[in-house]
Amino acid sequence: MRIICTVTNDLSHDQRMDRICTTLQAAGHDVLLLGRWLPGSPPLESRTYRTHRLRCRWHSGKRFYLEYTYRLRNYLRQQTAEVICAVDLDTLLAVSFLRSPDTKIVYDAHEWFSETPEVVHRPLIRRIWRTVGRRLVPRTDARYTVGPALAELLEEDYKITFEVIRNVPEQIEYTNKENSEGVILYQGMLNPGRGLATAIEALPLLPSSCKLWIVGSGPELEPLQRIAVEFGVSNRVWFAGFTPPADLPALTAQAWLGLNLLADSSPSYYYSLANKSLDYIQAGLPSVQMDFPEYRAIHVQYDVFSLLPTLSPTALAAVIRELIDQPDRYVQLQANCHAAARDLCWEVEAPKLLKIYSDLARQVTTSPARLPARSD
Incomplete structure (x- = not known):
């Protein structure tokens, strides 16, 4: 399948998405990770999957969200994909405009977006994001988040099930540290x-x-x-x-x-x-x-x-x-x-992730679906 994952960061720090995209690419999928370019963003190191960073005039506040939603939606309309993974609510809004019978939408909740520090103490903004989530999340085809407690809360909020894909690293060689403060x-x-x-x-x-x-x-x-x-x-x-x-x-x-x-x-x-x-x-x-x-x-x-x-x-x-x-x-x-x-490693979590996408693969057509053409 061709899979497009969408985030609002500049991709340089996002180890979770790097692990996810690398795993999906290694499993035979064609993966594109979309983010945004920020002033001072470092060059990206070579990766096994494709990346693209959108450029925005605004970098924070309401103007940013409106502009990024517009630019992300328009970029996606030029692509072909069988699955689009929206990471958090700030990309799900743009992705939701592209729903079609041949394109599945996955929601990856890195956090409880409407309850983040930047949102929870602003009643109007919080109400807007809660409305967006409650209307759009139940319409997605698969959902997962980073931990069991958060999954339970999201299920209660959105009235639909969430899988858990913990944000754990790959196994590395264990080294003992000297027992002295430092x-x-x-x-x-x-x-x-x-x-x-x-x-x-x-x-x-x-x-x-x-x-x-x-x-x-x-x-x-x-x-x-x-x-x-x-x-x-x-x-x-x-x-x-x-x-x-x-x-x-x-x-x-x-x-x-x-x-x-x-x-x-x-x-x-x-x-x-x-x-x-x-x-x-x-x-x-x-x-x-x-x-x-x-x-x-x-x-x-x-x-x-x-x-x-x-x-x-x-x-x-x-x-x-x-x-x-x-x-x-x-x-x-x-x-x-x-x-x-030995338990808290990506080698344990990766099969759970691959099962979610293999289940979606059985539901889509064999040729990549072109996303709806631009109408504006």
Whole structure:
């Protein structure tokens, strides 16, 4: 089948979509991943599937969503496809205009879009996105999301079933870390609500041997740099900037502890399952996770995290100090990560993904369907 996947990011950071598209391409499908070009977007490395980035005049706010919907719809109308995968509600609207009997629509919910921090506290905008979701999601032909708790909530909201495809990495060679406090690692986007200011403010409460590596880029970079100066720890914080996904394992291997901190600012964050938490497990790296449902469920089953009950510098420093003061506990977490990594890997999730698309393949015609011609 020819499959087109649509996102609103610039494709450079999106490891989940890279894994999904690579897996589908390897299974014999013809895959195109559509995103958007942003000012400063890095060149994309060579991939096994095709990619294309749309250029927009606007990059945020209502103008962006309207423009991107228009440009995405018009681009898709020039393509042929048997399946279109819309990632989150901000691409599903454009894809829904292209429904035809010969084209199946898949909805991949990376998050509970109407309950994200950017939306949930704006009643009118939230109501619009909730209406979009409740009208369009039930009309899709297949749906999946990143975790069991979120799947249950989405099923309740949209009154239709969701499969679970966890955002887990491929298996890698496990390496033991020396049991001494050192590099504390955050990898991911520098967006509001990620607890990075808390991590910086916790450093003065920790031994001077503890360093914080922040690997990623985003709108919070400059405010975080100012906080590091304000708290006198700028020499202990390394802002590594954007790092290609292929280079992340080398940095992770140097870390002593991983961080995945989130503010309880929205239901989408509270019920999230961030890929970095699973990346840490695969790397055999103990990590601090928020005491939210998905992370607690994994911890109860595998005992791989130190759970943080509340997002504050003192609480975070206390959790980290416990690992420093209890080296046997740290070693146990390492061993548990090693055991859990055999289950929490892409090799386990990929067959579930392929089954969804193989079921769709049996429902479509043998020749790719041209999407409806432009009428404007």
